[in-house]
Amino acid sequence: xxxxxxxxxxxxxxxxxxxxxxxxxxxxxxxxxxxxxxxxxxxxxxxxxxxxxxxxxxxxxxxxxxxxxxxxxxxxxxxxxxxxxxxxxxxxxxxxxxxxxxxxxxxxxxxxxxxxxxxxxxxxxxxxxxxxxxxxxxxxxxxxxxxxxxxxxxxxxxxxxxxxxxxxxxxxxxxxxxxxxxxxxxxxxxxxxxxxxxxxxxxxxxxxxxxxxxxxxxxxxxxxxxxxxxxxxxxxxxxxxxxxxxxxxxxxxxxxxxxxxxxxxxxxxxxxxxxxxxxxxxxxxxxxxxxxxxxxxxxxxxxxxxxxxxxxxxxxxxxxxxxxxxxxxxxxxxxxxxxxxxxxxxxxxxxxxxxxxxxxxxxxxxxxxxxxxxxxxxxxxxxxx
Amino acid sequence: xxxxxxxxxxxxxxxxxxxxxxxxxxxxxxxxxxxxxxxxxxxxxxxxxxxxxxxxxxxxxxxxxxxxxxxxxxxxxxxxxxxxxxxxxxxxxxxxxxxxxxxxxxxxxxxxxxxxxxxxxxxxxxxxxxxxxxxxxxxxxxxxxxxxxxxxxxxxxxxxxxxxxxxxxxxxxxxxxxxxxxxxxxxxxxxxxxxxxxxxxxxxxxxxxxxxxxxxxxxxxxxxxxxxxxxxxxxxxxxxxxxxxxxxxxxxxxxxxxxxxxxxxxxxxxxxxxxxxxxxxxxxxxxxxxxxxxxxxxxxxxxxxxxxxxxxxxxxxxxxxxxxxxxxxxxxxxxxxxxxxxxxxxxxxxxxxxxxxxxxxxxxxxxxxxxxxxxxxxxxxxxxxxxxxxxxxxxxxxxxxxxxxxxxxxxxxxxxxxxxxxxxxxxxxxxxxxxxxxxxxxxxxxxxxxxxxxxxxxxxxxxxxxxxxxxxxxxxxxxxxxxxxxxxxxxxxxxxxxxxxxxxxxxxxxxxxxxxxxxxxxxxxxxxxxxxxxx
Numbered sequence: 055x056x057x058x059x060x061x062x063x064x065x066x067x068x069x070x071x072x073x074x075x076x077x078x079x080x081x082x083x084x085x086x087x088x089x090x091x092x093x094x095x096x097x098x099x100x101x102x103x104x105x106x107x108x109x110x111x112x113x114x115x116x117x118x119x120x121x122x123x124x125x126x127x128x129x130x131x132x133x134x135x136x137x138x139x140x141x142x143x144x145x146x147x148x149x150x151x152x153x154x155x156x157x158x159x160x161x162x163x164x165x166x167x168x169x170x171x172x173x174x175x176x177x178x179x180x181x182x183x184x185x186x187x188x189x190x191x192x193x194x195x196x197x198x199x200x201x202x203x204x205x206x207x208x209x210x211x212x213x214x215x216x217x218x219x220x221x222x223x224x225x226x227x228x229x230x231x232x233x234x235x236x237x238x239x240x241x242x243x244x245x246x247x248x249x250x251x252x253x254x255x256x257x258x259x260x261x262x263x264x265x266x267x268x269x270x271x272x273x274x275x276x277x278x279x280x281x282x283x284x285x286x287x288x289x290x291x292x293x294x295x296x297x298x299x300x301x302x303x304x305x306x307x308x309x310x311x312x313x314x315x316x317x318x319x320x321x322x323x324x325x326x327x328x329x330x331x332x333x334x335x336x337x338x339x340x341x342x343x344x345x346x347x348x349x350x351x352x353x354x355x356x357x358x359x360x361x362x363x364x365x366x367x368x369x370x371x372x373x374x375x376x377x378x379x380x381x382x383x384x385x386x387x388x389x390x391x392x393x394x395x396x397x398x399x400x401x402x403x404x405x406x407x408x409x410x411x412x413x414x415x416x417x418x419x420x421x422x423x424x425x426x427x428x429x430x431x432x433x434x435x436x437x438x439x
Numbered sequence: 440x441x442x443x444x445x446x447x448x449x450x451x452x453x454x455x456x457x458x459x460x461x462x463x464x465x466x467x468x469x470x471x472x473x474x475x476x477x478x479x480x481x482x483x484x485x486x487x488x489x490x491x492x493x494x495x496x497x498x499x500x501x502x503x504x505x506x507x508x509x510x511x512x513x514x515x516x517x518x519x520x521x522x523x524x525x526x527x528x529x530x531x532x533x534x535x536x537x538x539x540x541x542x543x544x545x546x547x548x549x550x551x552x553x554x555x556x557x558x559x560x561x562x563x564x565x566x567x568x569x570x571x572x573x574x575x576x577x578x579x580x581x582x583x584x585x586x587x588x589x590x591x592x593x594x595x596x597x598x599x600x601x602x603x604x605x606x607x608x609x610x611x612x613x614x615x616x617x618x619x620x621x622x623x624x625x626x627x628x629x630x631x632x633x634x635x636x637x638x639x640x641x642x643x644x645x646x647x648x649x650x651x652x653x654x655x656x657x658x659x660x661x662x663x664x665x666x667x668x669x670x671x672x673x674x675x676x677x678x679x680x681x682x683x684x685x686x687x688x689x690x691x692x693x694x695x696x697x698x699x700x701x702x703x704x705x706x707x708x709x710x711x712x713x714x715x716x717x718x719x720x721x722x723x724x725x726x727x728x729x730x731x732x733x734x735x736x737x738x739x740x741x742x743x744x745x746x747x748x749x750x751x752x753x754x755x756x757x758x759x760x761x762x763x764x765x766x767x768x769x770x771x772x773x774x775x776x777x778x779x780x781x782x783x784x785x786x787x788x789x790x791x792x793x794x795x796x797x798x799x800x801x802x803x804x805x806x807x808x809x810x811x812x813x814x815x816x817x818x819x820x821x822x823x824x825x826x827x828x829x830x831x832x833x834x835x836x837x838x839x840x841x842x843x844x845x846x847x848x849x850x851x852x853x854x855x856x857x858x859x860x861x862x863x864x865x866x867x868x869x870x871x872x873x874x875x876x877x878x879x880x881x882x883x884x885x886x887x888x889x890x891x892x893x894x895x896x897x898x899x900x901x902x903x904x905x906x907x908x909x910x911x912x913x914x915x916x917x918x919x920x921x922x923x924x925x926x927x928x929x930x931x932x933x934x935x936x937x938x939x940x941x942x943x944x945x946x947x948x949x950x951x952x953x954x955x956x957x958x959x960x961x962x963x964x965x966x967x968x969x970x971x972x973x974x
Contacts, residue, residue: 117537118577118579118580119537204537204538206537206538206541225535239804239806239809240809242773242809243804243809243810243812245773245792245796246771246797246801246802246804246810246867247797247810247812247823247826247866248792248793248794248795248796248797248826248827248870249793249826250793259812262812262814263809263811263812266852271532273495274527274532274533275532275533275535277491277495277516278525278527278532278535279533279535280491280494280495280515280516280517281489281491281516281517281519281520281523282520282525282535282545282546282549282593282594283517283520283546283549283550283597284517284549285517285549286515286517286520286550349551350548350551351548351551351552351553351554351557352548352554353540353541353544353547353554353557353558353561354544354558419575
C-alpha cells in the first residue's frame with residue numbers, strides 16, 4: 055500500500071523496518087519497572103501499565119513469543135486480588151475506617167503477629183491493594199520485555215561466555231509450551247480410552263508419558279545440535295574457562311543485587327547502586343576475557359544505534375523526576391483515607407516513555423506472505439490431533 | 440565418497456547385531472535410497488554416517504565408516520558438521536532457534552564462519568530452496584513441506600558434501616513431498632551432493648534414486664542399481680509389483696516406464712471391472728449437518744454435510760491443514776461444533792463420556808503411543824479390558840489376531856511403529872465400537888506393516904464396522920477406501936466412490952491408476968484378480 059495514510063504510531067524518527075536491539079527493550083522495561091518500584095500511587099502505577107501496554111501493542115512482533123504478555127497481565131490481576139485479600143490474615147495497620155468485622159481465629163503464640171479474621175479496615179485493604187498493584191506493574195513490565203524482544207534475539211546479544219547458559223534457558227523455554235501440548239494430548243488420549251480426565255490418578259498416569267516424550271525430545275535436540283557443529287570450536291584451557299565463568303557469575307550476581315537495590319528491595323538505594331557498579335565492572339571485565347577467544351560468530355546480531363539509545367532514554371526522565379517528587383505523592387497515605395495526589399510534572403514525565411514508539415523502528419512482519427488460513431490450521435491440526 | 444568397512448553394530452540391550460559385516464561404498468554425487476523393514480537398521484545405518492551412532496546411541500561397534508577419508512572413529516558428530524548434513528524425520532525436534540533465517544545460519548555460527556560469508560551463504564541457500572518469502576517467519580508457523588525445506592537449508596549452509604535424510608516425506612501430503620524430493624534431486628544434479636535417504640513410501644522416491652541399499656532382516660546389506668534390486672526385492676512400490684505380476688521386463692520403476700508397457704494390458708482388461716468393494720449398507724452411522732468449526736482466528740471447518748453408513752471405509756484426504764484431523768476430532772467429541780450438528784448413531788458425541796463413548800466410537804490418534812500409558816503390552820491390555828468392561832483377555836486376544844509374535848512383556852515404547860498401531864487399534868476395538876476413526880495411520884509403517892493394516896481394515900469393514908481414516912497415503916486409500924472425501928480449506932470439495940475420486944484426481948491418484956488411466960483401476964491386486972478371471 056504505497057499511499058496509505060500515515061498512522062500516528064508509525065515511527066517518525068527512523069522509518070526502517072528492523073528489530074530494535076533486544077537489550078534496548080529489556081533496559082527500557084527494567085527502567086519502567088524501576089519507576090514502578092519507586093511508587094505505590096495507583097494513578098502512577100496505572101499510568102505505567104498504560105504506557106507499557108501501549109508500547110507493546112504497537113511494537114511487538116507477530117511471532118508466537120509475542121503473545122506472552124497476556125499471561126503476565128492475568129498473573130498481575132491475580133496478584134492484585136490475592137494480595138488485597140491477604141489482609142484477612144494480616145489485618146493490623148493504623149487506621150480507623152472499619153468496613154466489617156470477621157470472626158477472629160486466635161493462633162498460638164508462636165505465630166505472633168499473624169491473626170486470621172478480625173476487623174477489616176478500608177485502610178488496610180487500600181494498603182494491600184497498592185502493594186499488590188506495584189508488584190503486578192513490575193511483573194507486567196517484565197512481560198512487556200518478553201513480548202517486545204524475542205528470547206532468541208536476546209541470546210544473540212548475550213556475551214559468548216554466557217552463551218551456554220542462555221541456550222539452556224531458551225531450550226527450556228521452548229520446552230514449556232511443548233510440555234503443555236503433550237499434556238493436552240495425553241489427556242485427550244485418556245478421554246479416548248473412556249477414562250475420567252480429572253483427579254489425581256489420571257494425573258499420575260499421564261505424567262510418565264509426558265516426561266518420556268520430553269526426554270526423547272531433549273535427546274533428539276542434543277543429537278541434532280551436535281551434528282550441526284554445536285560445541286565444536288571451543289578451544290579454551292580449563293583454567294581460563296573456569297575463571298571467566300566465575301567472574302561472569304560474580305558480575306551477574308552484582309548486577310542482580312544492584313538492580314534489586316534500585317527496585318527497592320533493600321531499604322538503602324545506595325547499596326544497590328554501588329553493587330550495580332561493581333557488578334557491571336566485573337561483568338564487563340569477564341566479557342572482555344571471554345570475548346578474546348570467542349569461537350562462534352553471530353549472524354546478523356542486533357545493532358546498537360541511535361534508536362536504541364533514544365528508547366532507553368525515554369523512561370530515564372521519569373525515573374529521575376520521580377526521585378524528586380514528594381513522598382506523599384509517591385506513597386499516598388493510607389490513614390486517613392484520601393484520594394492519591396498527583397504531581398503533574400512527574401506524572402507527565404512517565405508518559406514520556408511512550409516516545410519509545412516513535413523512536414523505535416517497526417518490527418518486521420513474520421507472516422507477511424501468508425493467508426490467514428494456512429497460517430494456523432496446520433499447527434492447530436497437529437495440536438488437536 | 441562414503442565407505443563402510445566391515446561394520447558390525449549391536450545395541451547394548453539387543454540379542455543380535457543389527458548390522459553385520461557391512462562393506463559398501465557410496466560414490467559421490469549419487470542419490471541413494473536406503474530401504475528395509477522397520478527395525479531393520481535403516482536409522483542405525485544413517486546414523487553411522489556422521490557418527491551419531493554410536494556416539495549418541497551407545498552400542499557395540501566394530502569396523503570403520505569413513506566419509507571423504509574422515510573416520511567416525513577419530514571424530515565426533517560435531518566435527519562432521521561441515522561434511523555431512525543430517526535432517527531428521529521430524530524437523531521440529533531439531534530446530535534450535537525460532538525463525539527461518541536464524542535457523543539457517545545456526546550451523547555456520549557454530550563453525551565460526553565470518554560474518555560476510557554467512558550473509559552470502561544464507562542468501563544463496565534461501566534462493567536455492569525457494570525460502571526467501573519465508574525468511575522472517577517463525578518456525579512454528581511453517582507447514583510440513585516448508586519445515587522440511589528449512590531443515591535441509593539449515594544443513595546446507597556449511598557446504599556439506601553429503602546429505603542424510605531419515606524419511607523426509609512420510610509426514611507430508613503428496614504435493615509437499617514432491618516439492619521436497621524435486622529439491623533433493625536438484626541438489627544432486629546442480630551441486631553434486633551425495634544424498635542418502637531412507638523412506639518407506641517407495642512410490643514417491645524410487646524414480647529419483649541412482650542406487651538402492653537394501654537392509655535385510657538378516658542384517659545383510661547390499662547396494663545395487665534400482666532395476667536389479669526391485670526385480671526381486673520383497674519391498675517394492677505398486678508400479679514394480681504390477682510389472683512383476685504382469686510379467687513386464689525389465690521391471691518398470693516409474694509410472695512413465697510402466698505406461699509404455701501398459702497399452703496391451705489396458706486392452707486386455709477393457710471389458711473387466713475392478714472388484715466391487717462396497718459393503719451393503721443397512722444403517723446410518725454418522726450424520727453431520729451444516730457443521731462449522733472455528734479455532735480462534737480461523738475457520739477450520741465450514742458447512743460440512745455428511746452421511747456415512749455402516750460397512751463404509753471412508754478416506755478423508757487433502758493437504759496438510761485442510762481440516763481432516765479437526766473433522767475426526769469433531770466426530771469423536773474432542774471438539775464441539777461452533778454451529779451445526781454431529782450425530783453418531785443418533786447420539787451427540789460431545790455428550791458421550793467414559794464407557795458410553797468407547798462403546799460407540801474409537802479414535803486411533805496420529806501418535807498411537809499417546810494411547811499407550813502402561814509399561815508392558817500385557818498391562819496395557821489388562822487396563823484396556825477394565826476400561827471397556829469386557830472379559831479379561833479380550834484386548835490381548837484381539838491384539839494377537841491383528842499381529843502375531845509380540846512378547847507380552849515388551850514395553851509399548853519398544854514396539855515397532857506397526858506394532859504400536861496394532862496395539863492402539865486393539866485397545867480401541869476392545870469395546871467393540873461400530874465406528875472406528877484412524878488419524879494418519881501409515882506414518883512410519885513399512886510395506887508389510889501396511890499390508891497387515893489393510894487386511895485388518897478390510898476385515899472390519901466386512902464385519903459392518905464403519906471406518907473413517909484421515910490420510911495422505913494415496914496407496915493406502917487405494918487399497919482400502921470404499922469412499923473418498925477430499926477436503927480443502929475446511930470444506931468438502933469432492934465426495935464419491937473411491938475409484939472415481941482417486942483415479943480422476945492428479946494429486947491423489949495411486950500409481951496403478953496412473954498407469955492404467957483412463958480406466959479406473961486402483962490396486963495391483965484388482966488387476967491381478969481381473970486377469971485371473973479372464974483366464
